[in-house]
Amino acid sequence: MKLFLSFLLLSMVSVSAAWFYQPRSHFINGAGYQASFEAPFRTVLCADQFPIRIQRFADAEEICRIYLKKFVYQTD
Structure with a gap:
């Protein structure tokens, strides 16, 4: 059980870190996704x-x- 919880915690931390440090190149002029999306x-x-x-x-x-x-x- 400890191994499972350790793995779960480690995976949550790694996913959070990957999301936080992802490149923000898909934002145009800092305006975000909504500025570049046309319905x-x-x-x-x-x-x-x-x-x-x-x-x-x-x-x-x-x-x-x-x-x-x-x-x-x-x-x-």
Whole structure:
């Protein structure tokens, strides 16, 4: 049991030290991860009452027109 607890403590210390001393090169200008992340989707409001999520570079007007035609007005 002592061997197991010793191993557990040693592994926790080594993981903590590795995390603490890791290089911070993935941070851009010290701003952190959130500054460099761009979401692949965005939320748009169709007809002022239907929020839908679309891809970032998709045409919002065309997607809204298709969404309203297909799901709201129930036409093909």
